[in-house]
Amino acid sequence: GAVVSQHPSWVICKSGxxxxxxxxxxxxxxxxxxxxxxxxxxxxxxxxxxxxxxxxTYEQGVEKDKFLIxxxxxxxxxxxxxxxxxxxxxxYICSASSSTSGRAYLQFFGPGTRLTVL
Amino acid sequence: xxxxxxxxxxxxxxxxxxxxxxxxxxxxxxxxLQWYRQDPGRGPVFLLLIRENExxxxxxxxxxxxxxxLKQSLFHITASQPADSATYLCALGSGxxxxxxxxxxxxxxxxx
Numbered sequence: 001g002a003v004v005s006q007h008p009s010w011v012i013c014k015s016g017x018x019x020x021x022x023x024x025x026x027x028x029x030x031x032x033x034x035x036x037x038x039x040x041x042x043x044x045x046x047x048x049x050x051x052x053x054x055x056x057t058y059e060q061g062v063e064k065d066k067f068l069i070x071x072x073x074x075x076x077x078x079x080x081x082x083x084x085x086x087x088x089x090x091x092y093i094c095s096a097s098s099s100t101s102g103r104a105y106l107q108f109f110g111p112g113t114r115l116t117v118l
Numbered sequence: 119x120x121x122x123x124x125x126x127x128x129x130x131x132x133x134x135x136x137x138x139x140x141x142x143x144x145x146x147x148x149x150x151l152q153w154y155r156q157d158p159g160r161g162p163v164f165l166l167l168i169r170e171n172e173x174x175x176x177x178x179x180x181x182x183x184x185x186x187x188l189k190q191s192l193f194h195i196t197a198s199q200p201a202d203s204a205t206y207l208c209a210l211g212s213g214x215x216x217x218x219x220x221x222x223x224x225x226x227x228x229x230x
Contacts, residue, residue, distance in 0.1 A: 004161075006161075032216055034216075034217070034218075041222075042222060043122075043207070043220045043221060043222040043223060044162070044207070044220040045220075046217060046218070046219075049215065049216075049217060091159075093161045093162075095161075097216050099216075105149075105150060105152075105167070105211055105216055106164065106167070107164070107216065107218060108164070109154075109161035109162045109163070109164075110161050111160055111161045112159065112160060112161045114159070
């Protein structure tokens, strides 16, 4: 149980284009989803927290107009990188948790999406 | 500001030995601490959680200690195997938001 998928697993795009990454909880209802970014040999940096049906809460320094997050259902959240530039190239990872399980502190991570912007 | 430190140098040990990884933190009072395993190009996988009022937790060959006075957690893998080779991340959490702050991870290499 507690499987989280991400799609695509990797994507290459041209500078200036937008890229959408999907995060799905396959066997549980995710009341909260988190989006992280990880650069090589560095830690996971939280970008934003999204609760189903409400606006995402962004961490300091993360541009909400550049990284659009939608959490329209209890099983799907999307991250759209708008007008991507080479410096946005990174490994994007989502995680999901469920407050209804009584274990909201447990996050289940997706396999990640490698974004390369040319 | 909150800071989490894990040994950035890779840890190389011989198969069968016990691996010990360290996680230190400052300017933070976590309600719980978690350890994750991350393989290259993959998302983290949850291993263990220990709460602030717990001193030690065990799961099979894994053991975690948590010293809130020293602001330190130790993560042990006994009878290590080459399959244990990976990067291990510690993460701190508090409150009801579920937000986690991650350390940079320590890479463990177990040699046969």
